[in-house]
Amino acid sequence: MKIIGALLLILVASAVLAFRFLPWQAVVGGIVLLILAGYFFSGRILEALFKIPFRAKGAVLRRATAEIHSLTGAAKPEDIDNEEGANRRYFVLDVTIKPIARSGSGFQLWEPGELQLVGLDAKAEDTDADGDLCEIKRIEIEGEGGFVPDEGMKYGGPQRLRLTLAATPEARQLQFRYYFELFGSVSLPESQTTGARGLLTA
Numbered sequence: 001m002k003i004i005g006a007l008l009l010i011l012v013a014s015a016v017l018a019f020r021f022l023p024w025q026a027v028v029g030g031i032v033l034l035i036l037a038g039y040f041f042s043g044r045i046l047e048a049l050f051k052i053p054f055r056a057k058g059a060v061l062r063r064a065t066a067e068i069h070s071l072t073g074a075a076k077p078e079d080i081d082n083e084e085g086a087n088r089r090y091f092v093l094d095v096t097i098k099p100i101a102r103s104g105s106g107f108q109l110w111e112p113g114e115l116q117l118v119g120l121d122a123k124a125e126d127t128d129a130d131g132d133l134c135e136i137k138r139i140e141i142e143g144e145g146g147f148v149p150d151e152g153m154k155y156g157g158p159q160r161l162r163l164t165l166a167a168t169p170e171a172r173q174l175q176f177r178y179y180f181e182l183f184g185s186v187s188l189p190e191s192q193t194t195g196a197r198g199l200l201t202a
Contacts, residue, residue, distance in 0.1 A: 059106055077090070113150055
């Protein structure tokens with residue numbers, strides 16, 4: 001909001017100075033140029049402005065690491081109907097997400113419910129192209145007595161999670177996405193009966 005307010009202030013100040021010091025032909029030409037620029041570039045400008053808060057929220061997990069504790073095959077959860085779960089392989093991933101410590105006034109908390117798993121060829125800008133390769137169906141957070149269901153809370157620092165995954169048959173090498181940030185690596189085995197363990201980072 002501060003950036004948008006500053007841009008509006010600059011535009012208003014520029015218009016006042018133009019009307020005061022420039023000849024009328026230059027003012028008319030400037031208005032025409034602004035109209036043309038708005039016609040051709042307004043979509044891109046609005047898109048860039050729309051992304052600003054999401055980039056700021058995602059920055060908390062920039063260059064984060066994902067420490068894999070275990071990856072095991074699982075049965076299809078009972079709350080997923082047959083049509084929704086058709087042609088999916090299910091896994092339970094035990095992982096610790098570790099943000100890099102940052103100082104400053106930016107976002108310091110992150111929300112596990114906003115995590116996605118996408119292919120290694122995913123682009124940071126293309127947030128809608130590849131979310132279906134592997135869906136995170138259930139998120140649990142490590143608490144004092146074990147894992148508890150995620151309730152949409154935000155957390156600071158490292159968090160250990162237990163994720164129930166529903167992957168397509170072709171899903172193999174994946175990475176985490178958090179808004180416009182990509183990090184970590186998860187290798188899904190061909191069979192649900194094998195597992196993986198190790199430290200996997202960006």
